[in-house]
Amino acid sequence: MIEIALPGIGAVLGVAALRRGWGGPRPWIVAGWTLIALALVILTATAGAWGLAVGASAAMAAAMLVLARAGIAEPGRETRSPRAMPTVTPPRWRWRGLARRIAVFLLIVPVGLVASAILAFGCDAIARRAGWVEADSLALALFVQPVVWAILATVQSMKEGPVRMISPALICAAIGLLLWWPL
């Protein structure tokens, strides 16, 4: 138990050190990140993925408490942001705008889903050809699809206009087909 508790406490102390160094002495920041990294490495070495998950949960919970305290303890005064906050420029309502939104939805959701599924299928195929056991190739496909879809949606959503959202999906699907195609 001690081999889990000690690095767990280390991760929590790492967050505390980050808070201490925030806007202040830089060595605290370095110490904080070092402590967190060290704690997670030790936990992973001691208890594998479980240890990593426990350590990350402890660090995040500590950060939540620090934020809660910051929220409660903040002095009661009106403050304004010292900088212009980045903002989204909302388009004025037009039918063309609606069509654009529908196109964006279709490209990111159903088209993105199909493209990522094809790439996942391609990954499974190439893993099989490489001699992986089915449990590994299947698991690879099951994890690749949501990850690829998330990345694809990120790339697509950062493009200007629906037309530019098409090519990332096409590239993704093409890679999947190439991996699958028994060349």
Place this chain on the structure above:
Amino acid sequence: MSAPRRGIARLVDSALAGHAAIGLIAGALMYVIALSGTLAVVFEHWQRWEQPLVAETPAISPQAVQHTVESALAADAGKPASEHLFVHLPTDDLPRTVVTTDHGAHYVDAAGNIVAPEAHGWTEFLLALHINLNLPITIGILIVGALGSMLAALAITGVIAHPRIFRDAFRMRVRGGRQLAQADWHNRLGVWTLPFTLTIAITGAAIGLSSIGATMIAKAYHGGDLIETYGAIFGGEPEADPTPAPVANVAAALEAMQARFPDVRPTYVTIEEPGTAGQRVLVLADHARRLIYGETYRFDAAGHYLDKVGLSDGPLGRQAAASTYKLHFGNFGGIPVELAYVLFGLAMCVVSATGMSLWLQKRARRGLPSPRLEGFWKAVVWGAPILIVVACWMRFAIGPKAPFAALFWIGLAVAIVGCMVRPEALSPVTLRRALGAMIGATAIVHLLSALTAPLALIAIDVVLLAVAAVLIGVDRVTGRASTG
């Protein structure tokens, strides 16, 4: 501005636009899933809370489990034979033994006698709300899986859109203007829960979308047989032989488990094709300090050990796939991790709620106020938890078969229409206080009606009272009436 700075600024703007676009696509449903997921983390505690006076069995002997199996099959006499029989063995989160056949589920006492029907309809509604949005499972789980991927995309675009991620790490200006306060909550909570968000997004999406990948692979390599495909990871089904046979010797299997694998804790017993010559006993056992949901140990009908599936030490892919569930639901480290997951889940609800709210405020600031959209969002943010509490009241007033899903979704639709037609009718502060009062009243009534319940269940009522107090009195702490 230098060229690299202009490039970064363009990237930030693009990421912010993408963040908003995905948020608008997924916002409301994602909030409902985050809210129900937060509650689902402790679903076994809700299950106990919903039926607080059912006898608990912290431990049960192999012989009592055998008696349970025989009693359940005898109770089903005259009905079509069950294809599977399950016995949930007592665990820390649910110290009750439950036997389930194709015809129903019942709690049993320590001697293995059936004592009460399992009747946690409200908890099941909560779980279904999170897992499949109360839709038919095939389509519902796909939609939720898709939202998992969109959540991961939101997290990635959120990070790219946040160039001062480290410099602002702990900046909280909750007493600044409304937009500033909400932006700080949104950004800080979003950043510090990033590992959690990505973890539950990807594991949730992997679970939800698995049917697509598995179906494609099944069609390509297994003649469309999904069970055979999934068998590569979770273990296959036995060859059916419907010839009648005495019920399997579960007691022998459990005794063999104690003798051969003393370091693991059996949590579930499954009999496949019970009462037939083809029956087989599976014992799912929890492995300490592992993320896998358990290892499946297989026994023949006489209770002789055959083999295990290899979830604990088989191919890496099998172990990884078996680790998605505990990682997603947060039940890998006892109460402390569960509470941490509840905290992170609440943070995700705040991030989700403030995200859309910020977008609406920015529209208004640009001269495009959207009172009806604001009404819509207010109805979703406060209507969803209020309706979950109303569903809970229905559970205790009508019973476990009450139409929870219909109440929730019809109620939410009515609330949305109402708030869009009259956006000014109820302020978010009023709704928040109403929610607090409803939760407080629920806790008090539950506490008074179950004074003899185990301490752990009384603790839930105490926590609910604390939540109610926070919802009603949070203005006293922050010094302003949050309008978010």
